Amino acid sequence: MTSLATPVSIQGDRPRRLWRNRLFTLAMLLCMLVAFGTLAVLLVDTLITGWPAISSQLLTGLPSTVPAEAGARPAILATLYLGLVVLLFSVPIGVMTAIYLEEYANRERWWNRAIEVNIQNLAAVPAIVYGILGLAFIVRGIGVGRVVLAGGLILTLVVLPTVVVSSREAIRSVPDSIRQGAFALGATKWQVVWRQVLPASIPGIATGSILALSRAVGETAPLIMVGAITYVAFNPTLFGPYTALPVQIYNWTKQPDTDFQTLAAAGAIVLLVIVLSMNAVAIFLRNRYRKQW
Amino acid sequence: MEARRIDSGKIAEVSHGLERTEVERREKVFSVTDLSVAYSGNVALEGVNLDVHKQTVTAFIGPSGCGKSTFIRCFNRMNDLVPSARVSGTVLYHGEDLYARDVDSVEIRRRIGMVFQKPNPFPKSIYDNIAFGPRVLSMEGSLDERVEQALRRAALWDEVKDRLKDGALGLSGGQQQRLCIARALAVEPDVILMDEPASALDPISTTRIEDLMHELKRDYTIIIVTHNMQQAARVADMTAFFSVIVDEDGGGRRGVLVEYDSTTKIFTTPSDKRTEDYVTGRFG
Amino acid sequence: MTTADVTAPRPATTILPRKRIRWGEQVVYGALFVAAAISVLTTVGIVLSLVLPALDFFREVSPVDFFTGTTWAPLFLDARFGVLPLVVGTLMISFYSALVAFPLGVGVAIYLSEYAAPRATAFLKPILEILAAIPTVVLGYFALTFVTPFLRNQLGVQVEIFNALAASLVLGVMLIPTIATLSEDAMAAVPRDLRDGGYALGADKLQVSMKIVVPAAVSGIIAAFVLGFSRAVGETMIVLIAAGQLAQITFDPRETIETITAFIGATGNGDVPTGSIEYKTIFAVGLTLFVMTLVMNLISIRLVRKYREVYE
Numbered sequence: 001m002t003s004l005a006t007p008v009s010i011q012g013d014r015p016r017r018l019w020r021n022r023l024f025t026l027a028m029l030l031c032m033l034v035a036f037g038t039l040a041v042l043l044v045d046t047l048i049t050g051w052p053a054i055s056s057q058l059l060t061g062l063p064s065t066v067p068a069e070a071g072a073r074p075a076i077l078a079t080l081y082l083g084l085v086v087l088l089f090s091v092p093i094g095v096m097t098a099i100y101l102e103e104y105a106n107r108e109r110w111w112n113r114a115i116e117v118n119i120q121n122l123a124a125v126p127a128i129v130y131g132i133l134g135l136a137f138i139v140r141g142i143g144v145g146r147v148v149l150a151g152g153l154i155l156t157l158v159v160l161p162t163v164v165v166s167s168r169e170a171i172r173s174v175p176d177s178i179r180q181g182a183f184a185l186g187a188t189k190w191q192v193v194w195r196q197v198l199p200a201s202i203p204g205i206a207t208g209s210i211l212a213l214s215r216a217v218g219e220t221a222p223l224i225m226v227g228a229i230t231y232v233a234f235n236p237t238l239f240g241p242y243t244a245l246p247v248q249i250y251n252w253t254k255q256p257d258t259d260f261q262t263l264a265a266a267g268a269i270v271l272l273v274i275v276l277s278m279n280a281v282a283i284f285l286r287n288r289y290r291k292q293w
Numbered sequence: 294m295e296a297r298r299i300d301s302g303k304i305a306e307v308s309h310g311l312e313r314t315e316v317e318r319r320e321k322v323f324s325v326t327d328l329s330v331a332y333s334g335n336v337a338l339e340g341v342n343l344d345v346h347k348q349t350v351t352a353f354i355g356p357s358g359c360g361k362s363t364f365i366r367c368f369n370r371m372n373d374l375v376p377s378a379r380v381s382g383t384v385l386y387h388g389e390d391l392y393a394r395d396v397d398s399v400e401i402r403r404r405i406g407m408v409f410q411k412p413n414p415f416p417k418s419i420y421d422n423i424a425f426g427p428r429v430l431s432m433e434g435s436l437d438e439r440v441e442q443a444l445r446r447a448a449l450w451d452e453v454k455d456r457l458k459d460g461a462l463g464l465s466g467g468q469q470q471r472l473c474i475a476r477a478l479a480v481e482p483d484v485i486l487m488d489e490p491a492s493a494l495d496p497i498s499t500t501r502i503e504d505l506m507h508e509l510k511r512d513y514t515i516i517i518v519t520h521n522m523q524q525a526a527r528v529a530d531m532t533a534f535f536s537v538i539v540d541e542d543g544g545g546r547r548g549v550l551v552e553y554d555s556t557t558k559i560f561t562t563p564s565d566k567r568t569e570d571y572v573t574g575r576f577g
Numbered sequence: 578m579t580t581a582d583v584t585a586p587r588p589a590t591t592i593l594p595r596k597r598i599r600w601g602e603q604v605v606y607g608a609l610f611v612a613a614a615i616s617v618l619t620t621v622g623i624v625l626s627l628v629l630p631a632l633d634f635f636r637e638v639s640p641v642d643f644f645t646g647t648t649w650a651p652l653f654l655d656a657r658f659g660v661l662p663l664v665v666g667t668l669m670i671s672f673y674s675a676l677v678a679f680p681l682g683v684g685v686a687i688y689l690s691e692y693a694a695p696r697a698t699a700f701l702k703p704i705l706e707i708l709a710a711i712p713t714v715v716l717g718y719f720a721l722t723f724v725t726p727f728l729r730n731q732l733g734v735q736v737e738i739f740n741a742l743a744a745s746l747v748l749g750v751m752l753i754p755t756i757a758t759l760s761e762d763a764m765a766a767v768p769r770d771l772r773d774g775g776y777a778l779g780a781d782k783l784q785v786s787m788k789i790v791v792p793a794a795v796s797g798i799i800a801a802f803v804l805g806f807s808r809a810v811g812e813t814m815i816v817l818i819a820a821g822q823l824a825q826i827t828f829d830p831r832e833t834i835e836t837i838t839a840f841i842g843a844t845g846n847g848d849v850p851t852g853s854i855e856y857k858t859i860f861a862v863g864l865t866l867f868v869m870t871l872v873m874n875l876i877s878i879r880l881v882r883k884y885r886e887v888y889e
Binding site: 020030032034036046097100104126128133135160188189215218219246265271272276279 | 610613614616685706711713714718722757787811838859866874
Binding site for chain 2: 597
């Protein structure tokens with residue numbers, strides 16, 4: 001041990017420390033590089049490969065066995081319809097469930113705790129299992145058939161837990177003092193929820209819902225299971241057969257002909273535009289309405 | 294034995310509050326008998342008996358944890374919102390049991406209003422804050438008139454009359470609290486409960502709130518909880534001193550009412566030693 | 578002033594109002610409960626739709642053969658129903674993708690939590706979200722058409738056209754945002770005081786991060802790992818497109834394999850007659866998958882609860 005009589009330079013172990021820290025920082029930056037670099041490569045590669053096939057033909061035309069003439073209009077339309085169905089069902093059901101759990105349910109009761117645990121579990125179920133659920137009920141159960149509505153309902157179930165979780169968070173972030181003040185004036189529970197809690201949590205609910213929607217639109221596995229058919233050469237309707245954009249991309253990817261690969265990349269560009277713009281809107285909403293209580 | 298007279302120079306000016314005889318001549322608004330409150334079995338407040346009379350200001354004072362906030366919430370049944378709370382004993386409101394099974398607690402809260410420690414304006418406009426109560430209660434009459442008169446009574450009208458559509462959160466702390474008072478006034482209450490209404494405010498705003506209490510007492514019955522003794526001395530006609538009893542064995546803390554009398558008496562010749570100790574600052 | 582003062586208190590002679598049943602409130606409560614019950618119905622539906630056909634399947638195929646058999650060939654004339662190749666394929670892909678996702682994810686998390694300036698974080702986190710938002714079909718396409726040729730041509734790795742390696746790499750990168758955000762949450766929950774204590778003793782940033790923050794956040798990080806692994810097990814499109822359809826037991830990532838999810842996806846898509854034994858395999862295999870992910874999720878919830886308690 002160095003005696004304290006001899007002054008030890010306060011530089012201490014600095015050189016070795018410096019190197020260790022530098023190496024570590026380098027390692028971390030490498031992690032970032034791999035993650036973001038892969039993203040960049042993916043986006044650039046898809047863009048470069050698919051760009052030649054982007055045309056009004058792609059966006060407005062019907063599919064064809066000839067790559068040069070193939071279009072994705074039915075698929076794009078079906079994707080939009082599916083998104084609409086998901087929006088119409090998942091938001092009301094999800095928000096209502098969240099309101100029930102946050103404002104009405106007595107946590108001491110076992111059935112309310114069961115509902116909570118249940119939703120957490122559903123969030124972790126793989127999307128394809130929802131597809132199996134759809135398959136069993138479409139083919140044997142209710143027998144709605146391989147139609148857009150069925151696909152939309154299955155996708156709704158896939159994203160419902162996400163909507164519930166994010167809505168709960170938005171509702172929970174409303175300060176309790178607001179509720180107390182409203183109750184103290186003689187408002188009923190629903191009046192407090194409808195007139196104070198919900199309006200204050202709309203930005204959070206909207207952000208969560210849009211993110212859930214963007215995920216639903218990109219889902220492929222459940223749709224494959226419930227019968228989004230390979231070749232649809234007409235505009236889809238709510239109760240008719242259909243194929244969706246992700247499924248179309250999958251089908252084109254499977255074809256050995258490289259022209260179809262180009263088409264697949266082009267389809268991917270369209271899908272990415274749809275999904276990423278929804279994400280951008282959600283992020284914008286989240287930042288704009290960051291409330292200071 | 295003659296009660297010792299405390300040197301009242303040690304405490305702030307006692308208000309020219311009503312004498313006890315004058316207070317008791319007035320109609321009883323609340324009559325509390327043997328009230329206890331327990332949360333999940335742990336008794337927070339025990340065996341309280343007191344009467345509150347019409348158009349007076351009653352203050353609850355005492356050290357923290359003595360149950361005064363719990364007690365004041367019994368008057369408008371806000372404890373109902375806490376699932377683990379159990380209230381036993383009787384609270385009579387104008388002679389009727391407040392906790393009877395078939396009493397509508399929503400209507401109770403219209404008549405017995407509450408202002409909270411930290412001002413809690415809704416994230417809406419000033420107008421919508423005041424209008425919220427009348428709207429949800431479907432009160433008749435002109436909404437604009439109600440809003441204006443409520444703001445006037447709360448001494449806030451002149452400051453906000455040109456910006457009723459502005460957000461309430463933009464007001465200063467003192468203004469927000471007066472907004473909350475106006476909000477409570479807009480639904481035509483009979484009683485106003487105030488849980489430490491000025492403790493989050495600066496001294497000037499505090500003085501304004503206290504002046505407001507003097508004004509409001511002409512028409513309303515006011516009950517306030519305060520940890521500031523001087524404030525109680527300044528505004529209250531009657532003062533109730535609560536204290537804490539610690540169980541030797543269990544270590545549980547219970548709040549009890551120690552003494553309830555006219556403010557002058559509590560602050561100059563209290564009957565109970567604990568009251569004297571608290572009021573002269575020896576503890577709490 | 579001119580009109581009667583509407584806010585004057587009403588005379589207190591009115592009798593206390595009696596409670597009347599507020600029908601509106603009851604209806605609302607009922608509707609909300611029904612909405613919440615839908616999630617329960619979903620679970621019941623999932624369980625029924627898996628268990629009933631699976632039971633049917635196990636009447637024809639012995640569970641022992643199913644769970645211990647090493648050949649999976651349900652569509653052949655001489656059908657074999659040993660699920661192990663699928664399970665091994667699934668676990669292998671998940672394992673290799675975890676090798677990618679866990680270190681990189683934690684590295685990104687440490688950087689964002691301990692090192693990055695707030696402005697950098699505000700810029701980087703959305704990019705992480707974008708990575709998380711890429712549809713898996715696009716990732717699968719990328720794995721097949723870019724990563725595999727890249728491995729073969731640029732890196733000289735002898736991979737099959739459909740191979741586990743490309744799929745694992747892409748799947749691993751896909752999971753980085755999940756691991757990173759959950760780990761970062763866990764690290765952010767570590768109180769400042771702990772870090773300050775370390776700095777005050779003369780530790781440098783590296784030591785504080787690795788020896789104080791990460792250990793304190795470890796149960797949250799492990800929960801992130803379990804969740805990430807569970808998502809890898811359940812992922813379909815990347816493996817369906819890039820990993821192949823050859824059910825074999827191998828640990829060499831350069832080879833073609835088949836995962837549980839890929840089998841389900843390929844079979845459900847095709848023209849398998851309803852009620853046939855091939856059709857029923859979907860449900861038996863699906864049940865296996867469901868149980869695997871359920872168990873992992875329950876473990877993860879336990880861990881999350883454990884780390885939440887420590888500071889709250």
